[in-house]
Amino acid sequence: MVVADFNQIKRSEHLPARIAAQIGREISEGRIAPGDKLPTEHILSKTFGVSRSVVREAIAHLRNEGLVETRQGVGAFATDLERRQSIRIEQEDLTDRASFRRLFQLRLPLEIEAAGLAAMHHGPADLAKLDESMARMSGTEKWTDEGILADLVFHRQIAAATQNEYFLTVLGFVAERIHLAINAARAAAVLEEIVEVTIAEHTAIRDAIAARDPNGARLAMRAHLVGAASRIGLDLEVF
Known part of the structure; x- marks a missing residue:
């Protein structure tokens, strides 16, 4: 399981999307390699300073983008490059x-x-x-x-x-x-x-x-x- 250098999220920001963006960058830039297991919901919630439900929603963001896959009872894992979606809409674009x-x-x-x-x-x-x-x-x-x-x-x-x-x-x-x-x-x-x-x-x-x-x-x-x-x-x- 990889523990990346995530930063705490400001409360004024859209929490799940911002958390997903941070984790997504770690995956896209190779600091979390394909097949690596993400930290648990508990660890991520403590790291970002948010509730576990917010972390769960962020993981759902990443799953829908094809950046992670979740395995029941096991956790979330970074996907292989060839399995990732080519369609992406960055949250910042929607400003x-x-x-x-x-x-x-x-x-x-x-x-x-x-x-x-x-x-x-x-x-x-x-x-x-x-x-x-x-x-x-x-x-x-x-x-x-x-x-x-x-x-x-x-x-x-x-x-x-x-x-x-x-x-x-x-x-x-x-x-x-x-x-x-x-x-x-x-x-x-x-x-x-x-x-x-x-x-x-x-x-x-x-x-x-x-x-x-x-x-x-x-x-x-x-x-x-x-x-x-x-x-x-x-x-x-x-x-």
Whole structure:
């Protein structure tokens, strides 16, 4: 297991993305070699000075970029070069408003279709995981970064519920970069109002999926994404 010279992350930064960027540089520049095991969640959380759930989300970033693979009960390992994805969107690129809007526009049709497919193909375990995410989003953690992470897990679980691994790979990659939108929306509005609206939108999506109503799930997801975009001042093209 490699222990790299990571720096603690400032609290004002987008924690999972910044942590993923630091670890990713260690991998890309060869200081963590292909096949090397990353430090445990416990060690990384102590090193960066963040919670283990934040580290877990950072590892998910890296996994969706193809930089690491995770093995159940064993840990995370740097991947071989030939297995890494060629598509990369650096978080810093999304500080440009036009680029961020284009990424959000890409998310729209993918997530709408994923919601419809999840309504058709989900199993009991998928619904249980959606409910678990909803409980975290609407519980005592809803005002914190943990609530934001639960939001991302909710969307990732919808992708998984399609039973099409490509949705999980692509949407996992895109949604994690849209994480900035959630932070921006919370910063630009009254927190209590934005959180309650978001929870209501997610509840509508969850209920339509549970009812195996693909059209209802698609409409609920569309309303959520258009609403989320409007809350950060993005005007999407919707047909």
